[in-house]
Amino acid sequence: MQQADLMLKGGVVLTMDPAYRVYAPGAVVIQGRDIIAVGPLADIASRFAATQTLECAEQVIMPGLINTHTHMPMSLLRGLADDLRLDVWLYGYILPVEKQFVNPEFCYLGTLLSCAEMIRGGVTCYADMYYFEEEVAWATVEAGMRAVCGETVIKFPTPDAPSYDESLTYCRDFLRNWHGHELIVAAPAPHSVYMCTPEILQATTELAREFDVPLLIHVSETADEVEHWVNQTSMPPLRWLEAQGVLEAKVLAAHCVHLNHEELHILRKHNVGVAHNPTSNLKLASGFAPVAGMLENGVHVGLGTDGCASNNNLDLFEEMHLSALISKAVTRDPVMVPARQALAMATISGAKALHLDHLIGSLEAGKRADIAIVDLNSLHNVPRFETTGLNIYSQLVYAAQSSDVRHVIINGRVVMHDRQLLTLDAGSIIQQARQIGEDVNQFFIQREQSLLEKVAAIGGLEREESYEVQVKARIQNKELVVQALQRSDIAIVKESVREQYDTYFFFSDPDWGMLRHREDLVREADGSISPIYTLTAMGPTKEAEYGNAIVLTRSRLTAPADRTLRFYREYFRPREERQVNKKRWRYRIRYHGVDMAVNIDEIIQPAREGWYLEIKSRTWSSRDAERKAALISELLHILGVAPENLVRQDYVDFAASLEERRA
Numbered sequence: 001m002q003q004a005d006l007m008l009k010g011g012v013v014l015t016m017d018p019a020y021r022v023y024a025p026g027a028v029v030i031q032g033r034d035i036i037a038v039g040p041l042a043d044i045a046s047r048f049a050a051t052q053t054l055e056c057a058e059q060v061i062m063p064g065l066i067n068t069h070t071h072m073p074m075s076l077l078r079g080l081a082d083d084l085r086l087d088v089w090l091y092g093y094i095l096p097v098e099k100q101f102v103n104p105e106f107c108y109l110g111t112l113l114s115c116a117e118m119i120r121g122g123v124t125c126y127a128d129m130y131y132f133e134e135e136v137a138w139a140t141v142e143a144g145m146r147a148v149c150g151e152t153v154i155k156f157p158t159p160d161a162p163s164y165d166e167s168l169t170y171c172r173d174f175l176r177n178w179h180g181h182e183l184i185v186a187a188p189a190p191h192s193v194y195m196c197t198p199e200i201l202q203a204t205t206e207l208a209r210e211f212d213v214p215l216l217i218h219v220s221e222t223a224d225e226v227e228h229w230v231n232q233t234s235m236p237p238l239r240w241l242e243a244q245g246v247l248e249a250k251v252l253a254a255h256c257v258h259l260n261h262e263e264l265h266i267l268r269k270h271n272v273g274v275a276h277n278p279t280s281n282l283k284l285a286s287g288f289a290p291v292a293g294m295l296e297n298g299v300h301v302g303l304g305t306d307g308c309a310s311n312n313n314l315d316l317f318e319e320m321h322l323s324a325l326i327s328k329a330v331t332r333d334p335v336m337v338p339a340r341q342a343l344a345m346a347t348i349s350g351a352k353a354l355h356l357d358h359l360i361g362s363l364e365a366g367k368r369a370d371i372a373i374v375d376l377n378s379l380h381n382v383p384r385f386e387t388t389g390l391n392i393y394s395q396l397v398y399a400a401q402s403s404d405v406r407h408v409i410i411n412g413r414v415v416m417h418d419r420q421l422l423t424l425d426a427g428s429i430i431q432q433a434r435q436i437g438e439d440v441n442q443f444f445i446q447r448e449q450s451l452l453e454k455v456a457a458i459g460g461l462e463r464e465e466s467y468e469v470q471v472k473a474r475i476q477n478k479e480l481v482v483q484a485l486q487r488s489d490i491a492i493v494k495e496s497v498r499e500q501y502d503t504y505f506f507f508s509d510p511d512w513g514m515l516r517h518r519e520d521l522v523r524e525a526d527g528s529i530s531p532i533y534t535l536t537a538m539g540p541t542k543e544a545e546y547g548n549a550i551v552l553t554r555s556r557l558t559a560p561a562d563r564t565l566r567f568y569r570e571y572f573r574p575r576e577e578r579q580v581n582k583k584r585w586r587y588r589i590r591y592h593g594v595d596m597a598v599n600i601d602e603i604i605q606p607a608r609e610g611w612y613l614e615i616k617s618r619t620w621s622s623r624d625a626e627r628k629a630a631l632i633s634e635l636l637h638i639l640g641v642a643p644e645n646l647v648r649q650d651y652v653d654f655a656a657s658l659e660e661r662r663a
């Protein structure tokens with residue numbers, strides 16, 4: 001009789017070994033961190049005695065599930081903002097909150113929360129891509145889990161590094177500190193082709209090869225990403241990564257939703273593992289990864305949940321279920337991705353994708369004891385059949401739930417027994433996570449109270465308040481005004497012709513004023529057109545009036561608008577929208593030492609007869625404003641504007657709201 005530490009007895013042993021051997025009733029013997037024997041119960045019981053025994057009758061003993069793609073700390077942002085387009089979700093919510101909250105404590109706690117959830121769902125190993133991976137790794141060790149921890153490197157400042165040089169230094173130190181650890185594989189994770197420079201990809205590839213660890217990267221998640229990359233480099237992202245030499249490392253590519261036929265071969269040729277994330281791809285409407293095609297080409301495909309902010313859980317049972325169903329629907333072929341293959345993706349195939357199949361992914365003597373034991377006694381799991389030899393796989397993939405997982409063993413250690421977590425204090429984790437949730441809530445409540453805060457949150461803004469003295473009038477003859485400007489006491493500094501497309505947002509709260517998005521198409525001297533996009537938050541009221549309809553207005557903040565109008569519409573959710581399109585002849589002039597803009601506008605939408613004249617000058621004090629108002633009065637006279645033609649309305653007041661126009 002050979003003595004061992006732990007024996008799992010009875011029940012159905014699903015080995016997921018190359019022959020897909022099943023033992024029912026079977027047994028698994030564990031010594032230290034390793035599996036030392038797997039086989040029929042009678043045979044094992046006659047050869048081994050164990051210090052500790054787990055009775056597993058009516059249960060399935062299978063390899064622990066492997067989550068090949070996630071962002072662990074993001075479980076703390078679960079449900080923050082859903083049902084949004086990717087850019088609004090990322091730039092409007094995730095990035096601002098990450099900037100404010102992501103620090104080492106956040107990452108540690110978020111990882112504990114994710115580990116607890118995953119262990120309860122039978123997951124024993126995961127691959128992560130985030131920041132402060134030292135903390136992620138430490139929390140994972142506390143939980144007793146196994147992980148490939150990918151330190152994210154991008155070309156922008158991150159929560160853990162102000163520049164990518166420092167990010168690479170952090171990454172190298174992290175790889176060195178954790179090299180050879182029993183549970184943790186420290187890896188570089190250049191985010192994606194579009195967030196990295198060729199130098200970052202080269203440096204991280206060298207790191208991965210030097211330490212012989214996987215390189216984690218997002219690849220071809222959306223059609224936009226691929227289209228953009230093809231336009232820029234004339235190659236799709238995976239082909240381009242091959243050309244850059246990145247695939248010489250042991251690569252784990254997340255998503256791979258939009259691949260062409262050639263790229264399927266590239267995956268196989270370079271033994272690139274794929275992390276397929278069905279829920280995330282569905283939720284963000286990214287598309288359907290060609291999983292059936294990958295599997296036919298012998299590509300190692302694992303399953304991932306992606307981060308909780310785009311899922312919103314870490315449930316590998318759901319991913320198995322969806323991966324099988326989606327592949328059938330997309331190929332219109334119900335035999336595609338059968339249950340056993342779906343379970344393989346969550347176990348042995350996932351281990352191959354992580355380049356860790358020499359250690360985990362199947363129940364075989366010599367491998368690490370990473371095991372999930374699933375109870376089949378619940379209502380949704382009965383009855384059971386043995387008609388095809390494959391029923392047990394169907395049971396797990398189509399009927400079972402993550403809450404059916406009863407015991408979990410990682411690296412030979414029981415980390416969950418009878419659904420009780422043995423390494424983590426779930427109550428305390430929940431309490432701390434709720435506190436973070438409250439802080440994030442407050443941050444958003446604050447932000448949603450003010451338009452300026454909301455504008456500032458999406459970054460890159462000049463917080464500058466400016467005042468303008470201005471007047472507007474109808475004119476009958478544009479040429480007469482242009483001629484009148486040709487005087488010796490008026491210097492025309494610069495002139496331009498432009499088309500301006502303005503969209504005004506109005507809000508329920510009148511204190512918010514209005515927000516203007518302007519597309520300014522400036523016609524250059526050579527006839528070319530260069531567009532300028534700006535976003536301007538405008539004061540709700542006129543500040544002062546000086547007679548002759550000359551008013552003082554306040555624009556609180558102007559910034560380059562580097563996102564689409566659609567983005568701003570979805571992010572600010574205005575109550576009402578109005579549009580003004582016009583052609584503008586703009587003259588920058590100097591009159592009595594004062595800089596002014598004289599605009600002659602033809603309003604195209606809403607269509608108006610004739611032209612409008614605007615005279616504007618920036619101002620900084622009320623005395624200065626009074627002086628400029630007097631000069632503008634003089635100019636009105638010079639340019640022949642009769643008092644009855646002065647206009648007190650803004651152009652936007654001419655425009656009906658989009659809603660009214662549609663009606």
Ligand SMILES: [Zn+2]
Pocket residue numbers: 069070071218254306307
């Ligand atoms: Zn991801």
